[in-house]
Each structure stands twice: as structure tokens, then as C-alpha cells.
């Protein structure tokens with residue numbers, strides 16, 4: 001089937017500009033010409049140590065070739081080059097670029113930039129972000145690592161009081177990093193001032209051996225990210241200079257006077273940054289799995305429809321389309337709302353760092369808390385459907401989908417466990433409903449203004465604005481229902497914390513609906529702004545799949561469920577309309593075969609030949625008879641014959 005649009009033009013929409021889309025193609029082509037930058041053999045055949053070694057080898061090779069391929073100052077080009085060469089299984093710089101440098105920029109003073117930023121950017125030092133502990137991840141107020149100020153030497157003494165206080169999980173901490181931003185409780189004269197970020201050297205810059213007072217290592221294999229070295233870290237009264245408290249916002253004077261930050265949570269900026277970028281990151285993972293599944297579905301033939309002389313492509317089955325197409329729509333929706341969220345984050349950082357204005361922090365915290373939770377969960381769902389859509393071959397590592405899944409669902413946990421973050425958004429929604437109840441609707445932010453709208457009669461949606469209206473109504477009702485349930489318990493004498501817990505499931509439902517509404521609205525807004533009519537029409541088909549699928553999926557929140565019949569029909573017809581463009585919508589992401597690392601999803605479509613070659617290359621097939629057969633199996637069979 002031929003598509004009705006040009007994938008290069010769609011790539012420009014996906015990546016935000018024609019220039020970046022074409023630079024991505026050039027970068028992929030450049031990488032394809034440099035064998036040193038390719039995996040030396042398929043990653044799924046490697047054990048953990050081989051993977052870590054391979055990632056480190058490629059990283060060093062990449063560092064060497066990088067200036068010939070990209071403008072080192074161009075962040076987007078760098079990101080693409082990294083994805084192409086390093087893939088998604090982790091590497092020594094994984095946290096350096098994502099949290100260490102951004103953490104230093106967000107929290108460090110100009111003087112501290114002078115000291116560490118240039119060195120970090122040149123990769124003279126490698127850093128990570130060490131916050132989570134063995135005993136606590138979500139509840140930051142119970143972190144146990146301490147940084148006690150000693151005015152006599154103008155030093156902080158960093159200490160791990162017990163095993164639960166060991167830092168645990170930080171990416172690239174175990175073996176690669178020689179520096180870390182360590183989040184520890186600042187203690188001045190026995191007063192605990194809460195978690196603050198400190199720059200801490202962990203290893204000797206010459207020998208790479210841990211410094212005296214530091215215990216550091218790798219935490220072992222994980223569901224994914226096994227090319228990376230997530231680590232543990234303990235401190236035994238380890239001293240660092242006063243100047244190592246990252247002090248753009250909070251300061252300690254030499255005599256121990258504490259100068260507090262303009263907002264209590266301003267130190268969380270590195271986390272907010274990653275959460276703001278997660279929608280686009282997850283969209284990219286979802287699109288990876290979908291292109292594999294859709295390419296395969298366009299080659300695989302199984303069973304018959306009308307023509308009994310030739311089996312049908314499995315992509316023509318309505319169930320296959322229902323399984324895959326709503327996720328294509330979500331991948332695009334996540335990209336578009338992700339861009340919008342990143343813009344909001346960039347604006348906030350400018351406001352905070354340049355003008356000391358922290359007024360937008362609560363809004364962005366609420367938004368990104370909900371967004372990271374919904375997007376990671378739905379991405380996981382979509383990838384798992386993509387795997388099942390490939391039948392048995394999806395289960396093989398040749399598809400690479402299980403690796404993508406493992407990486408993606410890590411996002412449900414890191415940067416704030418999803419339930420915990422949904423409950424953060426719920427606090428904001430409850431406060432908003434309380435404002436309305438107290439006659440203060442004017443104080444509502446624009447994203448929650450709909451919570452004050454009166455209920456209207458539900459009617460079959462015909463235009464996109466009708467879908468938004470219905471979604472707003474469902475979301476509003478759920479926010480009100482959850483808030484009223486919570487307030488009723490409080491009014492009945494239940495403590496706020498217990499009442500909150502007794503309402504928590506309803507509260508998370510409200511957060512999901514609010515977030516799904518945001519995703520839908522940004523998707524519609526972006527597609528409506530596209531000038532190229534041809535592209536806009538294709539994306540409009542995708543939006544149709546999205547709005548109908550989302551509404552059906554949330555149908556239990558409608559009062560009049562009879563509406564669902566017509567929505568179902570609209571969904572089935574929009575799936576059918578999308579069929580000719582489905583593959584090209586994913587080809588528009590322009591992932592190279594090198595980047596995809598999927599035998600099943602290669603561009604050439606020679607699925608069966610490629611699978612056979614892959615199987616033959618399995619290390620188990622190096623000899624016809626394995627030593628384990630000689631050692632155990634044959635003697636067992638021989639014994640049975642006696």
C-alpha cells in the first residue's frame with residue numbers, strides 16, 4: 001500500500017524542524033560508515049560484563065569521532081548520535097548528560113560552573129546523580145545520608161549512618177563515575193535542614209580507585225539497562241569543602257549561617273527536567289517497538305480473508321490494527337505534548353535562574369508528575385501489545401522488543417514512582433477544587449479552569465471540540481468526586497493523611513483523566529497548527545483514532561454509556577482509514593537499522609532470512625554437540641538404556 005505523504009516532511013514535524021530531521025539522516029549515514037561505532041556483535045548474545053565493556057568501548061570511540069560527525073554544542077544532534085551508537089542499554093555517561101551536568105547547571109553558582117562545568121563538558125570527569133537510598137526513594141524527607149557542617153575546618157562531613165542509608169540505584173555510579181551530585185541532609189549545629197545537593201569526588205582522578213572513606217560498587221543485573229552500572233555508595237565521615245554545597249539557591253556562610261532558597265523544592269530541578277523530557281523519550285521507545293511490529297505485520301501472512309488463494313497480511317486484521325494503531329497515535333501525541341512540556345520547563349528555569357521567580361514551580365511539578373506517570377504506563381502497555389502482535393517472533397530477542405519494554409517500564413519507577421507522582425498531581429487537583437468551592441475560581445491556573453465549568457448533557461461527539469468537552473466533563477467529575485470523598489472523611493474527623501489514603505485510588509483516577517485530557521488537547525492543538533494540508537489530513541486520521549480510543553477506554557466515567565456504540569463505530573472506521581499510512585507514519589521516525597537493533601524490524605523486510613541468519617549466529621550453534629551434552633545428557637541417556 002502506498003502512503004499519501006512524504007516521510008521526510010513528516011520527520012520534520014516529528015523532530016520540530018526540517019534542518020534537524022535532515023541532520024539526523026546525515027548523522028545516521030555517517031555512523032553507518034564507521035564500523036568502530038557499531039555493536040561488535042548483537043547485544044542480546046552478550047553477558048553483563050561484555051555489555052558494559054562494549055558500551056565503554058563504543059563510548060570512547062564515539063568521543064573520538066564526535067567532532068567529525070556533529071556540532072558538539074548542538075544538544076539535539078548529540079542526543080541523536082548517542083541513541084544511534086550507544087542504544088538504550090546504558091553506558092558510562094548515561095547520567096552525566098541527563099542529570100549530572102543539568103544538576104550542576106541548575107544548582108551550581110557561577111563560581112562552581114567555573115570549577116566543574118568545563119571539566120564535565122570536556123569529559124575530564126564523569127558524574128552521576130546519587131539521591132535514592134536502599135531504604136528510601138519516594139519519600140525524600142526520610143533520606144538518611146547526612147552532610148554535617150564543621151565550621152572549624154569549613155567542611156561538610158558526609159556520612160552513611162546505617163545500611164539503609166547507602167545510596168542505591170544511581171545510574172553509572174557503580175564503576176564509571178568519579179564524581180557525583182549527592183543528595184544529603186544538610187545538618188548545621190544539629191539542625192536538619194533537609195536534602196541538599198553536594199558535589200562529591202568519589203574516585204581518584206588518576207587511578208580511578210575509590211577515595212578513602214568511600215564504598216562504591218555495582219548493584220547487579222536488572223530487567224534492562226544491563227550495559228550500565230547502577231551502583232551503591234556509602235560514606236564513612238567523608239569530608240568535602242564548604243564550596244561543594246551546590247549553592248546557586250541555598251547557601252551556608254563560613255560561620256554556619258544558612259541562607260534558604262527562594263522555594264523549598266528548587267533543589268529538585270534535575271528531577272523536574274528529566275520528568276519534562278520523559279514524554280518525548282518514551283514516545284521514541286514506543287515508536288521503536290511499533291515500527292518493528294508494523295513492519296513485521298506488513299510482511300507476515302497468516303490465514304485468509306476474501307481471497308482464498310493467498311494468505312492475508314496480518315496488518316489487515318482489525319484486531320491487529322486495534323492493537324497497534326492507537327499506540328501509533330499515542331506516540332505522536334506524546335511527542336507533541338512532550339515538546340510543549342519541555343518549552344514550559346525551559347521557561348520555568350529561565351524564570352527561576354534569571355529572575356528568581358518560582359511562581360510556576362507548583363504548576364509544572366503537578367503537570368510533569370501526571371505526565372511521566374501516564375506516558376510511561378501507556379508506553380509499557382503499547383510495547384507489550386507490539387510484542388504480542390509479532391506472535392512467537394516477538395518473544396525472541398531477535399525482535400529486541402523485550403529490551404525496549406524493560407527500558408521503557410523503568411520509567412514507571414525512576415524519577416518518582418508512578419502512583420506517588422499521580423498523588424502529587426492529585427494534591428494540585430484537590431486544591432483547585434477547594435478553590436472553586438470557596439468561590440475563588442479566578443485563582444485557578446489555565447490548565448484546571450475547566451474544573452469550574454458546569455456539567456452539561458453528554459451527547460455524541462461529532463467534532464474534536466466535542467471530544468475535548470466530554471473528556472473535560474469526565475475529568476472534572478472525577479476530581480470533584482475524589483475531593484468530596486476526601487473532604488467528607490476529614491469533616492467526619494478522620495486525619496488528613498488517613499483520609500487521603502482512603503481516597504487514594506479515586507485520586508489517582510482523577511490525575512490520570514486530567515493528564516489524558518492534557519495529552520489530547522496538546523495533540524489536537526499541534527495537529528491543527530500544521531500548515532501542510534497533506535500532512536495535516538494524515539495526522540487528523542491519527543487524531544481520530546486517538547480521541548475515539550481514549551474516550552472508549554475511559555467510557556466508565558460517562559453517565560450515558562449508550563454513546564459508546566457510536567464511538568466504537570467511529571474508531572473502527574478510523575482504524576480502517578489509517579491502514580494505508582500506518583507504516584509510513586512510523587517510517588517517518590527514520591530510525592536506522594543500526595539504531596533499531598531488531599532483526600525482525602529491519603527495513604529490508606527479509607524477515608525469515610534474517611531470522612535464520614540470527615539463529616545460526618547463536619553461540620550455542622558454534623558446535624553441533626555442546627560440552628554439556630557430552631557431560632550430562634548423553635551419560636543420562638546411556639544410563640537409561642542399561
Ligand SMILES: CCCCCCCC/C=C\CCCCC/C=C/C(=O)SCCNC(=O)CCNC(=O)[C@H](O)C(C)(C)COP(=O)(O)OP(=O)(O)OC[C@H]1O[C@@H](n2cnc3c(N)ncnc32)[C@H](O)[C@@H]1OP(=O)(O)O
Nearest residue numbers: 137138140141265268277278281361362365414415416427
Ligand atoms: C534529554 C533529557 C533526558 C531525556 C530522558 C528521556 C528518557 C531517558 C532514558 C533513559 C535515562 C534514564 C535516566 C534515569 C535516571 C533516573 C534518575 C532518578 O530516578 S533520580 C531519583 C528520582 N527520585 C524521585 O523522583 C523521588 C520521588 N519523590 C519526590 O520527588 C518527592 O519526594 C515528592 C514525592 C514529590 C514529595 O516531595 P517532598 O517530600 O519533598 O515534598 P513534601 O514535603 O511532601 O511536599 C511539600 C509540597 O511541595 C510540593 N512539591 C514537591 N516537589 C515539588 C517540586 N519539584 N516543585 C514544586 N513543588 C513541589 C508538594 O507537592 C507539596 O505541595 P503542597 O501539596 O503542600 O502544595
Ligand SMILES: Cc1cc2nc3c(=O)[nH]c(=O)nc-3n(C[C@H](O)[C@H](O)[C@H](O)COP(=O)(O)OP(=O)(O)OC[C@H]3O[C@@H](n4cnc5c(N)ncnc54)[C@H](O)[C@@H]3O)c2cc1C
Nearest residue numbers: 129130131132136137138169170171410413414415416419
Ligand atoms: C532504571 C532505574 C534507574 C534509576 N536511576 C537512579 C539515579 O540515577 N539516581 C537515583 O538517585 N535514583 C535512581 N533510581 C531510583 C528511583 O528513583 C527510585 O527507585 C524511585 O524513586 C522509587 O523509589 P523506591 O524504589 O524507594 O520505591 P518505593 O517508594 O519504596 O515504592 C514501592 C511501592 O510503594 C508505593 N508507595 C511509596 N510511597 C507511597 C505513598 N506515599 N503513597 C502511596 N504509595 C506509595 C509505591 O507506589 C510503590 O508501589 C533509579 C531506578 C531505576 C529503576
